[in-house]
Amino acid sequence: MGMWYDLISQYGYVAIYLLLTLGIVGLPVPDEVLMAYLGYVTSIGKLSYTLTVLSGIAGSVTGITISYILGIKLGEPFIRKYGAKLFIKEKAVKRTNRLFHQYGAFMLFICYFIPGVRHVAAYLAGITGYGYRKFSIYAYVGAVVWVVTFVSIGNHLGSHWRLIFGFTQKYMHSMLILLLIIIIIAISWYFFLKKKKGTRKL
Template sequence: MFNLIASYGYFALFLSLVLGIVGLPIPDEVIMTYVGFLVSKGKMDFSTALLVSFLGSVVGMSISYSLGRYFGLPLMRKYGKRFGIKESHWKRVQAWYAKFGAFVLIIGYFLPGIRHLTAFSAGASRMPIPSFALYAYTGGFIWSLTFISLGRILGEHWTLLFVFLHRYGFWILAGLLLCAGLILFFRYKKKFS
């Protein structure tokens, strides 16, 4: 992918992000951090790279959402039992998604593996298109800005980000989930008090 981006620039960046978000095993964060490195070297423009990354994430998420909306529920009904997923389980997921979907769409970008499922799940759960667009596209912008900026700041040392994430990623994720859980707990405790 690095060679493709070095050779074909913004087009390769856009296509790799669309395909990666739809579900192909493409390391999106690594690609965007590398693009940030290229920006630091003056080989790519920051604003253009950010715009192309954002558009790639928007198109990828929109495709995943559409697939979930039109094929998600029929697939779950047809094949869900094979994987132990009952209709009652799916209804609980839909109810959960109605409450927390916005949070999942924004934060899900930063969780490899989860990002690929969030838009599909939003579509399958029939999340309204305007709500999906607001949260998914906001998350896509924040995600693109974060990794391109990190690559730009780290410059030659851009690969250190992934050494750090590999070493401390579990603890960072656990801390974020704990914070999110506490926020939700106090929010709903206050609501029912």
């Protein structure tokens, strides 16, 4: 934690941006714990909540875009050959492939909430030829939700921000299911209102 504190104290929002970028690309940065810590720092007034969130989103978007471009330019042989050096395990590649088959492009949204998978999803999206527009809609919205969620949790937990580590390990799958349910309800409600509005015009 001392290293994070020093980097963030010295370089502020630039450090946040770089840490989140590198964490998404594949370096071993414990992203959720980092963001919870940042949330705590905002709660004591050392950093601006808004600028912290914006820096985190910018870093996440940059990181996942770099991964996507690498997937397009370098393809699967690059992952197979150099994945281990980027801390990307073969097991994570297989798991992400399986989830892509199950959830399609929506995987780019939920991948942030699954440690290990978020480091691989964008590479595979580039390798398998997802168009940039499709990629960006899911991946960038996911980045916003992910960063806001964990920085906000750290902000509300305050000095107890370290609890996020045990919490995410124990309840991550439950959180993911709850998030999916909320999204499905929101989308269904949106189309219901849209259909209702269209019926009134007729």
